Amino acid sequence: MAQALTPTGLGFHSQIDYAGSVKISSYAVARMMGTWQEGPGPAHQRLSDRLRLLILDGRLSLGAALPSERDLATVLGTSRTTVGAAYRTLVEHGYLATRARARATVRLPQDTPPEPPAGGDPMTIDLSFAAPPAPVEILHAAFAAALERLPHHFERHGYDRYGTAELREAVADWYQRRGLPTAPDHIMITNGAQHALGLLARTLLAPRDKVLIDHPTYPHAIRTFTDAHARLLPVAVGASGWDTAQLQAAGRDAQLAYLIPDFHNPTGMCMSARVRHRLRLACPTIIDETMTELALDGAKPEPFAAHMPTAVSVGSVSKSVWGGLRIGWIRALPSLLQRLEKARPATDLGTPVVEQLATAVLLNRRQTERPDTLRQLRSQRDALRKTLAEHLPDVHAPQPAGGVTLWATFREPISSRLAAIAPDYGVTIAAGPRFGIGGAFERHIRLPYTLPSSQLTEAVRRLTQAQLALSQGATGTHGPAPVA
Ligand SMILES: Cc1ncc(COP(=O)(O)O)c(C=O)c1O
Structure with a gap:
């Protein structure tokens, strides 16, 4: 059953203390910890590792x-000695500051390695971004x-x-062609789907409102709703x-719903026609259709609003054409x-015109539907699954119906630790808990298949080495890589 959670530890179980720092309750920490008890090594080390990852991930915020050791030990069902040893390790490594008779506060070590430069190490294979490269010729022609x-x-x-009128009309036509009557005045152009989500969250949500989300879901949506002080x-x-x-x-319990029914990020699943036909939600509903064009097996689904006329649809060309267009x-x-429109000026005053005109050209020329890209994604998906089966046979990675990612499950809850060590082996990945709340998905990682098959094979080989090192x-x- 669904349950309201406050993923950052703020909200119900936290309060501001006299010194102005946020006190995180033992219950909030325990929720974020997930299944830390399982895995190799002594308990205090697993505990300090997990707390360090929560700090690096920003889920335990600076300050x-x-x-207290005693409260956390009680809620975690472990000994005070274990918590004390974990806290001491974090103090030694610069992740906690202590003062007499005060709670330990979160800090970062002075010598924390700087964020990798934009673009990262060229030798590292980046599996944290799930986005295809641009179709060069098509884009050139559209911009001309x-x-x-x-x-x-x-x-x-x-x-x-x-x-612009041109793009609003082109988007409306795109829905019309897919069988959903739409006029240009039903369309607002945004700077990508993420901008659309931010605008909708700011406009539709009040603090403490509840937002129904898929679990797992797209990490930046989680961030958008929690930044709006909503509960999930x-x-x-x-x-x-x-x-x-x-x-x-x-x-019935939520003030807003956010669903990704078309080739869901991260699982790649497509909501069945049966669920679409039967689903009636009592709250306003945002449907994220960013992945709609990426149907790898079978036809792309009908627009969701054909079944639920009140749905607010969010679309984008970031996955069908190129993320760098920033058009949604x-x-x-x-x-x-x-x-x-009234809320928008607080953050931006419109979308660049040239990119809008180029996107209108792409939509009017039907170039957001790209059979050659789908063919390539299909072959890369199959290559990734094959190489996973060869090198990591314990990992379960079901075949997604579309989109650009596999949602892979390990036997052990190693995801955050694997993501923290993987860059040492030349690969970056997005750990499962980033796609959920309350420490869930510690056995999962998201693996995009947007790179050439040879690189995917090499990335899996490197992950295998990283996993072996962990088991030893x-x-x-390493802190969390940026994701998209
Ligand atoms: C489900 C989902 N929604 C929204 C976005 C953001 O899209 P955009 O690049 O158009 O802002 C992404 C990008 O990864 C996504 O996967």
Whole structure:
């Protein structure tokens, strides 16, 4: 059953102390810890490793005051000696500061390695980003056509919070072609789908509202909703997909729902037609259709709003064409778009015109549907699954129906530790807990198949070495890589 959680440890179980630092309760820490008891090595080391990863991941924020050793030991069901030893290790390595008669507070060591430069080490294989490279010729041609059209916009000021007429029309036509009647005034253009989510969260949510989310889900959506001080109601996307009854029950308790039914990130699953037809949610619902064009086996699904006319759809060309375009949109009733238009100037005053015109060209030429890219993704997906089966036979990675990622399950809860050590072996990955709340998914990692097959094979070979090192007691110190 769905349960409201406050993933950062703020909220119910935290308070601000007299010195201004946030006190994290032992219950909040325990929730974030997940299954730390399992795994090799002594308990105090597993505990300090896990706390360090939570600090590096930002889930235990700088300056936060941790619970006392005794309180944490009681809630974790372990000895005070174990917690004391873990805290001492963190103090020694610069992750905790202590003062007499005060709680230990989170800090970072002075010599924390700086973030890798943009683009990272060129020898490292980056499996943290799940996005395909740009289709060079198609993009060139679209921008050439956009530049021809651009002078038509020069007489106006160029600030347009709804987007250019050309792109709003092209997006509306894209829905029309897919069988969903849509007028340009149902469309607002945004700077990518992430911007759309931020705008919707700011406009639709009040502090402490509950947001129903898929579990796992897209990490930046989690961040968007928690930054809006919402509480999250996770509903499992399990091996057989979405559960209508659970979604509907959670929807009665939530003020907003956020679902990724088309080639869900990270699992790649597609919500069945049966669930789509039956699902009725009592709360406003955001449907993230960022992955819609990436149907690898079978046809792409109908637009969700065809079944749920009240749904607010969010789309993007980041996965179908290129993330660097930074173009997305919201399809909603004009009354909601008016509210968004009023909220928008707090963060931005519109979307760059040339990129909008180029995207309109791409949509009108049907070039967001790219059979050659789908063919390539299919072959890379199959190569990744094959190489996983050869090198890491204990890892279970079901075949996704679409999208760009495998959701791989290990036997042991090693995900955060593997992500922290993997860069030492020349590969970066996104650990499972980043896709969930409360420390869930410690046995999972997300593996994108957007790189060439030869690189994917090499990445799996490197991960195998990293996993071997972990099993022999090695630990890594790398913080979480940026994800998309
Ligand atoms: C499900 C989902 N929604 C939104 C986004 C953000 O998309 P954009 O690049 O258009 O902001 C992503 C990017 O990875 C995603 O996977």
